[in-house]
Amino acid sequence: KKNLIIFGTRPEAIKMAPLVKEFQRHTENFETKVCITAQHREMLDQVLDFFEITPDFDLNLMKPNQNLYTLTADIITSLKPVLESFMPDYVYIHGDTTTTMAASIAAFYSGAKVCHVEAGLRTFNKRSPFPEEVNRNIASSISDYHFAPTSTSQQNLINENIKDSSILVTGNTVIDALKYSSNKVTSATYTDDEINKLKTIISDSKKTILVTGHRRENHGQGFINICNALKQIAIENPDVEIVYPVHLNPKVQKPVFELLSNVGNIKLISPLSYPSFVWLMSRSYLIITDSGGVQEEAPSLGKPVLVMRDTTERPEAVEAGTVLLVGTDSQKIIKETNKLLKDNEAYVKMSKLHNPYGDGLSCQRIVDFISKL
Ligand code: UDP
Numbered sequence: 001k002k003n004l005i006i007f008g009t010r011p012e013a014i015k016m017a018p019l020v021k022e023f024q025r026h027t028e029n030f031e032t033k034v035c036i037t038a039q040h041r042e043m044l045d046q047v048l049d050f051f052e053i054t055p056d057f058d059l060n061l062m063k064p065n066q067n068l069y070t071l072t073a074d075i076i077t078s079l080k081p082v083l084e085s086f087m088p089d090y091v092y093i094h095g096d097t098t099t100t101m102a103a104s105i106a107a108f109y110s111g112a113k114v115c116h117v118e119a120g121l122r123t124f125n126k127r128s129p130f131p132e133e134v135n136r137n138i139a140s141s142i143s144d145y146h147f148a149p150t151s152t153s154q155q156n157l158i159n160e161n162i163k164d165s166s167i168l169v170t171g172n173t174v175i176d177a178l179k180y181s182s183n184k185v186t187s188a189t190y191t192d193d194e195i196n197k198l199k200t201i202i203s204d205s206k207k208t209i210l211v212t213g214h215r216r217e218n219h220g221q222g223f224i225n226i227c228n229a230l231k232q233i234a235i236e237n238p239d240v241e242i243v244y245p246v247h248l249n250p251k252v253q254k255p256v257f258e259l260l261s262n263v264g265n266i267k268l269i270s271p272l273s274y275p276s277f278v279w280l281m282s283r284s285y286l287i288i289t290d291s292g293g294v295q296e297e298a299p300s301l302g303k304p305v306l307v308m309r310d311t312t313e314r315p316e317a318v319e320a321g322t323v324l325l326v327g328t329d330s331q332k333i334i335k336e337t338n339k340l341l342k343d344n345e346a347y348v349k350m351s352k353l354h355n356p357y358g359d360g361l362s363c364q365r366i367v368d369f370i371s372k373l
Contacts, residue, residue: 001370003032004088004112006079008039008061008099010047011293014274015118016094017051018176022363029371035082037061037075037099043248046273051180057082068098068131075102076109083110090115090370093139101135104142114139117173117366119146120153121313130216133313147366149173149296149357150316170365171358174296178278179360185275194276201267206241207285207341209233213308214247215290222328223252226308227259229333230288234265236334237341242266243280286340286347288326288333295323296357304350306336316356321349 003023007016013036023032035057038044048055059078061071075098083091083106091107093100094117107114116139123133140146146162148154149172157167184190202208213226234242246256246268260266272280281287282301287294290308298305299322306326307318317323326336340347 001030001090002086002088003030003090003092003370004035004083004086004107005032005092006035006037006099006103006107007094008037008044008075009097010040010043010271011291012094012097012099013044013047013051014177014293015173016092017047017053018173018180019092019117019363019366020053021051021180022176022367026367026371030367033057033086033088035059035079037078037103039071039075039097039099040248043271046271050184050274051177057086071098072102075099076106079103079106080109083107083112088112092117093143094118096121096132096136096139098131098135101131101138104139108142113144114142115145115147115366115370116140116143117147118149118153119143119167120148120155120157122153122156123311123313125311128217136313145369147362147369149362152316168365168369170362171360172296173358173362173366174293175300175355175358175360176363177274178297178300181275181278185279192275192279194273195279198272198276198280201269202243202280202283203241203265206239206265208280208283209240209242209337210280210284210287210289211242211244212247212287212289212291212294214249214252215309218290218308218328219251222308223255224259225328225330226333227255229330229337230266231260231263232330232334233337234263236338238265240265240285240341243269243284245269245272245277245280247271286337288337296355298322299353299355299357302351302353304340304347306333306340308333314357320354320356322352322354324350 023030033056036055037059041062061074091112092115093103126133146167147170154169286304288306305323310327326332
């Protein structure tokens with residue numbers, strides 16, 4: 001059977017890399033190729049390096065001032081020759097990006113079976129001006145097989161009349177990636193200059209608050225509020241150090257560098273490679289983020305997460321009590337952060353080690369499922 005695994009952004013690469021590895025362990029049954037759209041470039045290449053994956057097809061589509069119209073069109077037209085030359089039986093797409101949606105359409109045109117990894121997440125707000133929910137819905141309606149991370153996401157798909165037999169609950173492949181990373185980083189031969197450098201930058205005597213943010217829905221006033229809150233937290237708590245790897249999107253970089261460059265206990269750094277970021281998560285006291293993947297990883301490391309969004313398509317960790325939605329209201333972010341810094345009972349409650357997103361064997365389940373078709 002011929003597999004084509006398509007992705008384009010950093011989070012997709014992290015979550016698809018272990019699937020590439022797992023299929024590559026089964027060359028007796030599968031010929032597996034990787035195609036990247038490179039919707040992100042630099043941040044994607046960092047991930048590929050770490051997982052030692054060389055793409056077979058690199059569409060290299062990232063352009064300055066890209067918009068959703070041209071990106072969608074470019075992905076579909078650039079995939080045509082790839083699909084027509086390799087003629088895969090199965091095409092794997094991930095999550096909810098423009099790459100996911102456009103690649104699912106192209107794969108459908110080619111006649112391949114479409115397999116959606118991280119299927120069934122929903123905010124139930126298709127009228128949001130942000131494309132993720134619609135991207136997920138399009139991918140679900142096109143896909144032949146749906147790999148749902150949890151029973152909640154499985155149920156969402158069943159509620160949309162997707163056949164039960166085409167859905168498999170697998171856990172989230174991000175936990176497979178986390179496992180791969182900690183095995184590699186703790187091996188005797190591994191050295192990492194970036195982690196060594198981080199050790200010299202980060203204060204040992206202060207509590208680290210790790211911050212990340214990138215979502216379109218927070219661009220503009222959202223990021224201004226977030227930055228104002230971070231500044232206030234840093235000023236009120238001199239025993240704390242905020243470490244913030246700033247996403248490369250100019251709409252994120254501008255407010256963050258303008259508002260936070262001159263605060264002593266805020267360290268603005270470049271986006272980190274995956275192993276460094278995992279290392280930083282594990283030595284943090286708490287994480288403030290709008291990232292989806294970080295919400296899924298942190299419970300495995302026992303780190304409380306404050307999510308700077310009003311809704312989440314990942315309700316499981318909120319229900320488990322390890323993640324709290326705080327939105328982008330400055331006062332709310334400050335209040336909940338101060339609570340976790342000062343109220344030990346509240347902190348301990350949120351830092352329990354319980355991960356509703358899986359056990360690190362998701363990719364094995366996907367490969368077993370496809371092998372039996
Ligand atoms: N991540 C990383 N370096 C960073 C920040 C995040 O490798 O500097 C990883 C993180 O561990 C997680 C993923 O990137 O697996 C999350 O990506 P992002 O927040 O960009 O996207 P989302 O998960 O919200 O789609």
